[in-house]
Amino acid sequence: MDSAESIKAFSEKVRTFIPIEILNEDTSKKSVAILGKISNEKDFVSILLLEKSAFGLLHESSSPNPNAVNFDLKQVEQFLNSYHHSSLTENDIYSWADGSPHFLPQNPVEKKCKSLYMFESCGVKYTLIHPATEKHISKHSFQRLFTILETVQMYQAVTLDYIKNDPISRIQWVYNILESKAETDKVIYRNDDPLDGFVLLPDFKWDGVSLSSLYFIAFVTDKSIKSLRDISFSNLTLLKTIKSKATQAISAKYPDFDVRQLSFYVHYHPSYYLFHVHITNVNIDSKGCIAGRAHLLDAIIDNIENIRPDYYQVASIPLILGENHPLYTKLVNYKN
Ligand code: M7G
Structure with a gap:
């Protein structure tokens, strides 16, 4: 619009x-x-x-x-x-x-x-973010970053509660995309299947022009998948479909772009708890790609397909969190 x-x-x-x-x-x-x-x-x-x-x-x-x-x-x-x-x-x-x-x-x-x-x-x-919440202010403020190893016990005792209490209003913008109420003209692929569906559109960080900074985002339609921790073998087809269909759609839309430069990854922790995959030009040098924040989609697929189906329900996951993040103090102070 x-x-x-x-x-x-x-x-x-x-x-x-x-x-x-x-x-x-x-x-x-x-x-x-x-x-x-x-x-x-x-x-x-x-x-x-x-x-x-x-x-x-x-x-x-x-x-x-x-x-x-x-x-x-x-x-x-x-x-x-x-x-x-x-x-x-x-x-x-x-x-x-x-x-x-x-x-x-x-x-x-x-x-x-x-x-x-x-x-x-x-x-x-x-x-423009208007009105901005405390979480927006904290996310966009200067803060030191720290590393934390989130065990399954920490996830269950601390993180899960945080995710459950994250107000739905924070992801209203995602629902708008999934329900075709916003950014409809930007979407380059959509499949509304309730289990294996997803919507692919440019991330709002991208100017939509320079292929050197190409940045797409794929949001899944299954609203029960909040984060990487919810991914298991039952989502294998979904993840593989995202990789293949997004590659095809980007290649069809930008024939000059070499899709071998695409990087697919998932943030843990993300800012928004409805599972999504970041799809960017691998040449972008951004804080969103660093180890401890980005989990490569190929590695996720391999972990649930070849290592164990419930890999993300048992693994300790290394994280990078800013000191302003509401989870930071809770996870740091967690005692077994
Ligand atoms: P994330 O991993 O949850 O958090 O990714 P991050 O911001 O820490 O990376 C959410 C992604 O959605 C980010 O890459 C944002 O730039 C992007 N994004 C956020 N909003 C509010 C919008 C929006 O309204 N439209 C679009 N197209 N992308 C958005």
Whole structure:
């Protein structure tokens, strides 16, 4: 839904956003999380996430060879010509400077015909969470990360209760996707089978353009599967179907993308307890891919198929949790 009216309403919210605090800034991702209020809705706090857009110069042209890395040199030239430079430093064979665009096209027509890549590469992706809950604030705030080994006893005594008490309202957005009430135009594959079905769509972290940062998410229709801990041999077909059907759907949608670069993984712990698989370009360097957070789908399949059917009901699982996570203190203080 990106009608002129809803874009206007969104811009108005951003324009009237009153910043309260910078929750975090990630210099490698070039992103910032700002806590604030929207001026006419002062009873709620909101979070505005800003992330500088990718250059998007790779993979933009279509090629008869799906395995080729594509780039359009005209667009690269146009991009290089659209910046002026300042703060030059030179040292031997190295020189570096800041670049700023000569101008930013303001309207969509200008954007299309004048300098699409310049515009997009210096654009910013806005994500507004409104109203934001304590959990959102904690998730987006700077925090130190710690490792924990979650035993089955810890899962049963502490984690299970936490998952059961996680309000359904937190995953309303997922239900909206599963029930075709939101993001319907984004979905590239869906199978509503109550056991082996899933819905595949772009993750909202992805700009939807740069294949170098391609990011999809597959949510299962079976709402009883909350997390990796609920996965057992009975879900083998579901997991294998996600892998094969998602690969086919992404390949059909992006013929220029080499699907051998796809990485399939599951977060434990996830932020949202309805089982889903992250499907990304393996070249993305993100905190979501690190060991202790990401469990590779192939390994999960192998564990339940070849090691033991109830692997995730008996295994101790190493975790990375931020100190603000509600489970962190409870798990750290757990005594056998
Ligand atoms: P997760 O493993 O539960 O948590 O993944 P993480 O955020 O710690 O990775 C949930 C995924 O859903 C994340 O990759 C989010 O970027 C993505 N996501 C979150 N929301 C609220 C939305 C949404 O409304 N739409 C879409 N398409 N993706 C979302």
